[in-house]
Structures are given as C-alpha cells and as structure tokens.
Amino acid sequence: MSAHPSPLLGPEGGPAPGTAGTRFGFFTDTSVCIGCKACEVACKEWNGVPDNPRGFTANSYDNTGALGANAWRHVAFVEQGRAAGGRPADLRWLMSSDVCKHCSSPACLEVCPTGALFTTEFGTIVVQDDVCNGCGYCVTACPFGVIERREADGGAWKCTMCYDRMRGAKQPACAQACPTDSIQFGPLDELRERAAGRLAELVAAGEGRAQLYGHDEGDGVGGTGAMFLLLDDPEVYRLPPDPVTPTRHLARMWAMAGAAAAALAATLAGSLLPSGARRSRSGGRRWR
C-alpha cells in the first residue's frame, strides 16, 4: 500500500475501476531502498518467473546481475567511499530496484513486427506471449537492456507492471511487498509530483547528488512510466545516462506508415510517439 493513497487507486492499491486511460507507473525512491530483494521474490512468485541462478558474483550483495527474461526486478548494490580510521563517514551503500521503464516512446513496441507488445489501458507496455514469435527485435531496440528472450521458450519477456493485477484493481506485486515503500505505484502524474517533492526534501537535507531519472518527458524515450530518485548519477547504478529510442528505425516506420501517420501528426505529441526524440538529447535530462 502506497503511503500516499490516490483517489485513482482502489482499496487494493491498484487502479480503481474506471481509471483506464490514466497512465500508471512506478516511482522508485532509492533513498529508502534497503536492498532486501522482496521485489525480486514477489515478482517471481506472482508472475511465475523461472529461476535464474547465477551463483556468487562477488559484486556486493547482487547475485541477480541484470534485468532479463528471468529477472524482471533487479536490485543494484553500489558500495562507495572508503572507511578511514574507524569512522567511515563517507561510506555509502546505494541500493536501487531496477525494472522495465515502460517508456513513453517504447522502442520495443515500435520495432515489434508481430504486435506482441502493446500499450495497455493503463499506459504500460506489455508483451503478449501468445503473439510473440521470439524474433528478438525488441531486445536490441530497448535502450535499457530490459527485455530479453528466454532460452527455454524463445519468447521475449519483461515486467508487465503486473497487468493482470492492475486489471483487478491490485497494485503490482513488487510495490505491494516493498517493506519500506521504496517502490511506489500510482497514477504517473501524482508520482511525478511526489518524486519532485521527495527530491526537494533530500536536496534540502544535503543529498547533493540526488536526482530524478526518467522524470523528463523531453528525454530520449519521452519520459518513462517507471521513475527513479537516485542518490548519484545514473551510470553509478549502471543505468544509461541518455537512453534514446532508436529514432532511425522510427523514421523508416514513419515512411511506411505514410499518409495515415501524417494525418495524425498533430496528435502525436501527447501520444506514445517520441516527442523527446525531436528535442536536444542533452537538454534537461538530469535534475539536481
């Protein structure tokens, strides 16, 4: 249950009935993440995601490694600083639960030749495994390296933001489980406000490197449906600093779509197409 209940949320924390058409998303406040991996387990339990045993990685407490077909949530661990003289004042251990970004301009969807990927009534991006033919275009297109083909069945898999739960007015399994409310679920507009407020709090408290990620609709993917409040630069968490939906592919598709697309050009800015792709890649993607 989110700490900030929205009128658009039902009693189970998911989209209230009748809120189809409102875009929902995640806001992951990494400043309160305790790295417990409840999200990883809750996700796997709900979605029946297979095992992904990698053994010991020696990379802090991260034995999951990366998002993939069998890891739809992945907690990154970043150890920073050096202990000195028994007073490790600058020792930091950053944790962040990563997930599919559910981009406003979803490259995966745009390159999918089968229509397996689609945008749901909640503005989330979901693979339909009964349609997916395993071509893998989406895998190379994703600027975050999220979606992946699963060896066992050949299909492409990633986070659905628990589309099935959302259809039943339940919030995603990871958000429900998260002990400290680091993973928050809700209408994206409200999450944006909350994220901005939380950032201001942290900056005021002296977290000089705190910043939002995925918050800006002007970035290379048109903003994301899964935002993050990070305590350091995205690269530190192994997040791409400048994610871009591959626009060249889009241009080709535009040509193919032809006149039909042109007729709708005026409506595109508010839709799923990449308004951000037309803007400067360097502009306003990072907030301090």
Added chain:
Amino acid sequence: MGSNMAECHPVAFQWVVEARQRGARVFHVDPRFTRTSAQADRHVPLRPGSDIAFLGGIVHHILATGSELRDYVVNYTNASHLVSEDLRLPDDLDGFFSGWDPDTATYANETWRYDGPPVRAAAGRPSPARGEAPGAGKERGRGQTFQSAPTDVEHGSIRTDPTLEHPRCVFRILERHFRRYTPAFVADACGVPEELFLEVADALCANSGRERTSAFVYSVGWTQHTVGVQYIRTASIIQLLLGNVGRPGGGILALRGHASIQGSTDIPTLYDLLPGYLPMPRAGEQPTLADYVEQATAGKGFWGNTGAYVTSLLKAWWGDAATPDNDFCYGHLPRLTGDHSAYRTALDMLEGRVEGYLLFGENPAVGSANSRLHRLALARLDWLVVRDLGEIESATFWRDAPEIETGELRTADIATEVFLLPAAAHTEKDGSFTNTERLLQWHTKAVEPAGDCRSDLWFCYHLGHLIRQKLSASPLARDRPILDLTWDYPTEGPHQEPDAAAVLAEINGWDAEGQPLGGYGRLADDGSTACGCWIYAGCYAEGVNQTARRRPGHGPMHVAPEWGWAWPDNRRMLYNRASADPDGRPWSERKRYVWWDADARRWTGVDRPDFVADLAPDHVPDEDARGPAALGGCDPFILQADGKGWLYAPDGLADGPLPTHYEPHESPVANPLYRQQANPARRRYPPGAGPADPSVEAGPDDEDAAYPFVATTYRIAEHHTAGGMSRFQRRLSELAREMFVEVHPDLAALRGLERGGWATVVTARSAIEARVLVTERMAPLTVAGRRLHQVGLPYHWGHAGLAPGDAANDLLPIVVDPNVTIQEVKAATCDIVAGRRPRGPALPRFVESHRPAPAP
C-alpha cells in the same frame, strides 16, 4: 545496536524508515556496515564483543552530565535503594564482584542485596545451574539454588535515600562503578573515536526527558555473548536513567528471529522453566508445593500470586487427579539436577549418555555453535526423530555429513535409527504465533497437509495417546504422571487433527464452572481454576479466540487493540504506568499514553493500563500488605519484587549485580579494565566441547597469534537462520546461492584473498571454505593501538539443500552465558587463508596443524 533490522526484520524496519522521514535520528552501532547502516543517519562501527564498554560509556556520560530524568529515576527506579555494605565492585577486586567462589566458579549473591530484607528477582527464576556438572551425574547441592532467600519484603523495609546522596545508594554505586567508562576508554576498548561516541551519547540524552523519548533496538548481536544478559542490563540502566521505559517511543525492543520464538519462551520448550516463566523445581530443594510457592513468590507485585499460577497449571495438566491432598500432583513434575540445556545434552550425547532425540523444526547440525560437534553427537544416538519440512542436515548427517568425507564418520558404523516425519506448514494447520511484541496472532488452516505431513500438534497428541495406551496397565508410580495427564482434545478432519483452539482454551484456562478466564487476576491457588500459562490468561476470554481478531487499527486506535491479543491482559506496552509522571499526569502532552483520570478514579489512555486499574498515584500500601496489594501508586514495575525498575540487580543474575566489560571468551585483545579477561562466570564445557584458542588461557598475543582476527556470524536478508526454510526452496536459494565471507580490502591484501575467489577460515575447532566478498564495509578498527580486522560469516549454509555450503557454526566454540545458556557466536578468534579448504582426512590435519600447542 546488535541488530541488523533492515535485513533480518525488513518489514518492521518500515517504521524506522517512516520515523526517520518524520525527523527521527537513527544511529546504527554495530561492527559491520550493513543494509541497516545504509539507512541510518550514522553508522558507528565498534569491535564485536565491546558493547558493554560502549553502553557503559553512555551510563557514565548521563551521570557525568546530569542528563537523567530525575523525577523518573527517584520515583520509578531503585536508584535510591541502599545496598549492603559488603558489596565490592570489580574495580575493588580486579574484575570480580564480591561473592566469587573460585572452586565452583560461581557467585554467591548475599553481598549484592539491598540493605534490608532480601528481595527476589522478578520472574521467580532460579539461580542458574552450574556449568560443568554432567547432566546425569550427582550434582545436587552444588549451588543450583532455586532461590535461597526468604521472601518477605515488607513495604518500606528497604532503606532508601531519595536525595540519592548516600554513598551506598544504587545511584552512587552506579556512578562509582562506571567512573572509568570515559569517552577515552570507549575509544580504546571499542575502537570508536571519542567524538563519534559523544555524538551518540549527546543525541540520546538530548532526545530523552519529559518531552522526548528514544528507543533501543537489539537482536542476537547483543544476546549471543558470554555476557549477553548483561548487554541488555546495560541498556536497561540507560533507558531507566533517561526515563525511556514504559513510554511511547521509548523502550528496549528485542527483535526476535523466529515466528514464535517469543511464544516458545512464554510456553517454554526450555528445560528450566514451566509455562509463564515459573521455574522448574530442583531436586531436593522444593520438595513440596508449599516449598515451591514459598521460594518462588515475591513479597510485592504480581509475582506475589505465584501459588495461584502454579496450582492452576497443575490443574490444567493433571485435572481431577490434582487435589489439595496430593499437592495438586506437584510430585509429578520431574526434578532438575543440573544443566540440562541443549549444549549440555549434545555433549552428553557425544559421550553416549543420551539414547533418543526429537527435533521439532530445528537443525543443530548447522544452526548450533560448533555444529560439527552436534553432527558427531547425533551419530551417537540410538534413535532420532526429525520433524521438518524437508531433508535438513540433521536428518541426513548419516550419509552426507562432512565428517563422512573426512573419514571421522562411516555410514555403516552409525547406529542411529532416523525417523524423518514430514511436518505440516503453517498454511496447513491452525495455531497461534507470538510475535516479538508479545502479540499472539492466529493463523488459519488453508489446505490439508499432503501425504504424511502432519502438524506437531498432531504428532504430540497422537504420540501421547499411543504411549498412554501402551502404558495403560502399568502399576508403576513413574507412569502416573503420563496416565493422569489431561489429554482429551477433540479431533477433526481426515487426519484426526486435534483442535488447536481447544488447546488454546486450556492455555487460557477456566474457572470452577468451566467458564473461560478473562485474565490472570482470576486465578486462585485452591484448585478452583485451571490455566496452562498464566500470562496468557485472557487470550480466550469469553470463549472467543482473541488471537484471531483482525480489526485493523487507525487514527486514535493506532495501537490496534483488537488485532490479535497481547500478553498480559492485551496490554500493548509493558509498565505503561510510567508513561505518566508520579502524579499520574502524562510527562508531556505529545507523549501521552496512559494517565490517571482523577474524576473516574481510574487509569485510562490509548492502551490498557499495565497497572492496578484503580490504584491512585498517591496510594501508599499498608505496611503488612503483600503481593499486588503491596504496590504503591508509584510502583510502575508491577512484576518487580519492589515495584521499581532495576538500575541494579540485587538478585537474579549469575554474573554480577551490574554489567561490566569483559572480553569475549576468545578475544585477540586484553581486557582494558581488569586482569580478569572474560566473564568469570561464563559456562564452559571442557573437555568435549571442542578446543579453544590457546590464547584464552595464555592471554592474547598481539604479534604471532594463530587466530589474529575476530570472526563474527550473522544473517542476511536473503536467507533464514540455519537455512532449513530458505536453502530448500528456489526463490531464496537463488538470491544467495553460495556461502561467502566478508573481508576488508586490507585484510584481503594481507592474506592474498581474491575477490570472488575462495578463502578458508580456520579456528581452533574447524575450517570452512567460502567465496570472498571484499568490501570496505568490514571496517578494521583501531583497538588498544592495534588495527584489528573482522571476518564476517553468514551462518545460513550447510551441506544439503538447493544452495549447499560450509556451515559457519562449525568454527565456533560452545561457551555460553551463565544466566540463560546462550552461545557466544558473535565474537571468536580466527585466521583466514586463500584458497579452498583441504578435503577428506587432510581437513582435520590442517585444523590441527594450524592450532598451536596449548599454553603451558
């Protein structure tokens, strides 16, 4: 402190995170920088085993700065009580309190007492048994006193000095005892720089008082030491001085590790206790019920009614057979003759003195200190019953224990007959757990257990029936207790499962008319009431399973009084009368919790008052009053024999009336306070318990110690205890598949350890291998001028399951706290070398070769 709350109790940690977002400051004082430290305002690393030095430093700081909440201290604690003039402190006797008997290695506590009549310790708990007494030998009379003192404490008979000036009052004794615990001492003993220590101490004092409260949270990082109980005692002193007990936002929170570990102490599967913290009788010392009651009753407070509690228990167990004429079957209780703890039992097993053992969801082959020894011990049994969810190591040791590979055990030679009986999971049975806050919560059966899986309730009930059937014709007196036992619970369903609610109803108890009791106040000592656990009386009040209530709490109902049921009497905070000042008014409006309603002449508040409901704050009891009637209006600590919070323990502890710093049993440094190195009263189990680091006897050796580093064991978020519930399932095994060891980069460099490679950790007991995690989080500390490294060992792994690995507990000694026989596994000495451990017979040879000869 001593708790890794974010990893071991993540869901409870949400309240810490929320409090911090509302402005609370969080200090994490712990040897390791953990996921808890990452969420704290400040991590304060200290040397494992040095917490009493740190906490004692805070006591010193409070007294030196006059930061105590004076009204609280004078009225609610025993600060003003005068102590016997014969008391000597460790400063006087180089590390010993007065009363030490070197022959028995135990204390006699006459000199620790108040100046006046003796006072009994709170729980009527017997003085603990002595360490080296063999379990089956003749050890009666070796000081295992149940309670040697007479019991009369008449109100007002304790000499006091409310000005706290008398040199023998507790307050001044505290001041004297802790005078050497200066910031400089803390820095030296703990490796915590003075300014960092003072930051904690000042913050704690500033955030305590009338308007504000502070809380301590601890877990087994505090308890699993040879001075574990005294760790908690030190925190109690701090919190009582600062007025942080019985008040919202205050207290000392023990975060316990298992779903019903609190319940299993309340209704104890512990050798020295009966339900409700009643002591087990000792051979020859309480021959009659009257002797027992006389010795286990306090003059004042609710331990004044011990006779009612024990008589009602005997009635619950032996029903109609228990009559006034036969002492209510008191003679049916077996008598203790010494230490019968799990560690003593394992050593007796090893020596062939124990034939059979039954394990209920416990895995000593991985989870107990010196787990290797426990595997060898299990192999000496004639029969073993394991009740668990899967094939845990304690069930399969006969074919896959590491000792098979080393040649120390051979399957064909192991005569142990093993029964693995699959257990029902919590989803497959009804029952209640008692959580870490004393809250009983009912879980309802969702599905029938599969195959042969059965609940432990089923197992015990049907086993009892079978035994009673087989013995039914017995004429022997020894069989009367089992044949007289009340054992007629209704059963239901396809497996004839006993009705758990009926068992809970017996625990709750009933009156002469068979009506469920509403609370422990109703218990009588004349046999008219039956009650299986007096502190649980009321959990089935009015015939309703109160533990199954699930009314959420909101707003003014934030204590959620109708969610489950808390003992005693559904009180959610103990000793909460102390949340009001001596006049019965809240200390501050923002901290109001329970207060005196002068118009109604009753205590009221957001919780049930943990006090006599209509006892006015200014009430002065009659001189000859006893038990609850002897409580005064300013005696919030109603289970203490003098109604006061104990800054000083005149009775009840085996190792001193005050905490003081001792080194762990194995420590690489010398005790900075005394020549006496470790707790002299700690219980050791020579010779079978496994070798110790020779420096324990020889004194720490700085330069060429065989085991120069401090090993400390712990849990991580990804696993659960000894792994029986995590390494045998996919989800958690996946998260942390391999045993690892955490070391600082400097230690890695010193020993040539490679990140991600293998290392072998060796102690005087054994050697294990683990993958290497190199991290700055394992900060070396400067202690007594030396840079001291710690070696971090999660203890979840064992040789079976989906995620096998070496067991950290193989490395640890069996040496325990003398009060509660808890093992010291948080600090021991070790060495670490690069590479995997030797296999087969080479392993014991390696361990042997690493161990220096014992000191001459």
Added chain:
Amino acid sequence: MGLRTLIRSWPVARQLRPGGDHLGLGAAARSARTDDVHPRTEDADRVVPSVCPFCAVGCGQRIYVKGEEILHIEGDPDSPLSRGRLCPRGSSTKDLVSGPARATTVRYRRPHGSDWEDLSLERAMDMIADRIIASRAAHWRDTDDDGVPLNHTLAFGTLGGAACDNEENYLIKKLFTALGALQIENQARI
C-alpha cells in the same frame, strides 16, 4: 503479403490508423487472451488469514486457495504491523510450503543403513512410542543415591519449538514433562 497488408499489420501503423488506437490503448494490438487477463486471486475459492512463518515480526498474510491448493500468498494490508508488506522471505512463502523440496512421506533410516526406506506413518508413530517407552524405562531415576526424589529420565530429549505454534509448544512441554524428560529445549535461550 502485399505492401499494403504489411503496413496495415505493422503494430505502429495499426495504432496510427484514423479513428484507431493512437493512444496506444491497444484495442488493435490486443490478443483475445489479453482481453481475459485478470489477477488469478480472483479465481480463488477462499482467502484465508495467516501469519508469516519466518521471523518474529508477525506480518499478516492472505492465502488464496483454489481447488484445495494454494494459489498465491501475499501480504495482508489490514495488518497494523506490516501494512500488506512482506520481505523476500515472506514473499517466498508459497515456495516454502508447496515447492519441490517439501518432504511428504515418512523417511526411515535403519541403524547402519545406507539409504532411506519407506515406512508408513502409523508404523513410524508406533515405533517412536516404543523407543520412548524403552529408553525411559531403561534410564528412569525415581530418586538419587540419597533418596531424594528425581522422577526423571535423561535418556532422551527434544529440541525445537521457536517455529512451532504456541499450542504445539504447549503439548510438547506437557507431554514430555509428564514423561519425566528434562532436556526439553529450543534456541529461544534469551
């Protein structure tokens, strides 16, 4: 497939068709199966209130049951302790209780045996009762050498209980104390 068909079937194009799906709400892109998507917990026959079996925080759980099997376990938002949240251990509860590593039949290892054998539960219970009675009889102590009553046996003991229900601990303590056993222990030493 003609170019026109190809273009029309391309998902982006489908969503761009006039009067179509420009918000990407997926009517054109959805498969029939997708239209049926709903949380499987809605198919549950019943929801059973429970408590997490791992640590002592006591988080509330809801157990969804369908066809007498556990469909799903998740946190109970009503719990004032946990507010619906579960840690990784609590979230893994279903694999704990119905995963492949659960033992479901009695396993018996005879003395000196090299492998498990099958044994009926009834037979196992009977044998265990016999073992207890025999060990108890062989090592019973009415009194010590001085005639002081002991009324106990040190021939067998029990270990465990911190994961057991209160009612189970109560019967363990009651039964084994009545049998004269003293070595009744668990890890809850403090």
